[in-house]
Amino acid sequence: MNTDPLQPPGARIVSGLSSAEPRERLRARHPVGILGGMGPAAGVDFVRLFLSACERCLREHGTPIVDQAFPEHWLAQIPVVDRSRALLDPNAPQPLEGMSVAIGRLVGLGARTVAVACNTAHAWQAALQREQPDVELLHIARETAAHLRASGVMSAMLLATEGTYRMALYQDAFDACGIRCVLPATRERGALMEGIYDGVKAGRLDLARARFAAVGRVLYEQHGDLPMVMACTEIPLAMPFIDEARDWRLVDPAEVLALALARRAYGLV
Missing domain, CATH: 3.40.50.1860 (Rossmann fold)
Known part of the structure; x- marks a missing residue:
């Protein structure tokens, strides 16, 4: 049974969170970015998941959960052409350029690592990493x-x-x-x-x-x-x-x- 108050009741969602013993107190070290807009609701929900993950990291390390304990993070919520259609039809509008521009803006804001809040968009992950070598792009x-x-x-x-x-x-x-x-x-x-x-x-x-x-x-x-x-x-x-x-x-x-x-x-x- 799921007991996470930030998750819906009933559903058993397998978490990626560890139960490590508390260690030294955490402090935010690196700004990070989130590429959303695919669709917009998913991007906003990913921010919720990120904040929840931050809270759990803080708890695991015995660090008080206060506003100042959360890391600097930026959401680029931009319109991106349909990724499934782009994969199925080479003549359809392609999302690579728009996503690369948005990631570049996140890098300009100081992001060291970026997560893309869309599974299908990871078809372009390698190409995006080549175009944006100054940032680590996670692979979902x-x-x-x-x-x-x-x-x-x-x-x-x-x-x-x-x-x-x-x-x-x-x-x-x-x-x-x-x-x-x-x-x-x-x-x-x-x-x-x-x-x-x-x-x-x-x-x-x-x-x-x-x-x-x-x-x-x-x-x-x-x-x-x-x-x-x-x-x-x-x-x-x-x-x-x-x-x-x-x-x-x-x-x-x-x-x-x-x-x-x-x-x-x-x-x-």
């Missing part, structure tokens, strides 16, 4: 795979956009860590896309919950109690609020990524 799939491996997970189900599936973002990261990646069937993939685009992105959370519930139900019946990796930042905005989700092992890669960013900000990595 690699961070998630490393967390799962450290937690002893050897198989996990992947819930994502069609673009994320097609570029094998998580499949490759899981394979590198020896984790079997279980993919939904075509019908369930379509339901996920409806829940993401016609549901969360369109402000229709009731539709999103219905679609995500249908997918989760099928996967749970087919594969049992394997972790469900919510590999699109829109999915955690609705799926954990489904009544049935209390029986599912939900993994939020954005939460794992937020912890990685917080640890960089405090100089723990």
Whole structure:
């Protein structure tokens, strides 16, 4: 049972946070940045996850949680063209230039590390890193795979956009860590896309919950109690609020990524 007051009741969300013994008190060391806007609600929610991760880091090190204990962080919330469409159609508008410009602005504000609050956008992570060599760009799939491996997970189900599936973002990261990646069937993939685009992105959370519930139900019946990796930042905005989700092992890669960013900000990595 999830006991985090910042998470919805019922859903079991597998956290990327450690239970290390308290050590020396923390202080913020490095400004960090967050690239949002993909979509806007996901960017704002990522800031919440980042602040929650900072609070937990502070608690682990016995540091009082006061305003001054939080690191300098900047959110670049910019309009970015659709990433899945860009991957599926080479003639569609491409997001690389806009994302690179935004990351450059974050670097100009002093950010040493940047997290991209969109799974599909990581298709351009390597190109963005080449264009912005003065900043560390975290990789959401690699961070998630490393967390799962450290937690002893050897198989996990992947819930994502069609673009994320097609570029094998998580499949490759899981394979590198020896984790079997279980993919939904075509019908369930379509339901996920409806829940993401016609549901969360369109402000229709009731539709999103219905679609995500249908997918989760099928996967749970087919594969049992394997972790469900919510590999699109829109999915955690609705799926954990489904009544049935209390029986599912939900993994939020954005939460794992937020912890990685917080640890960089405090100089723990």
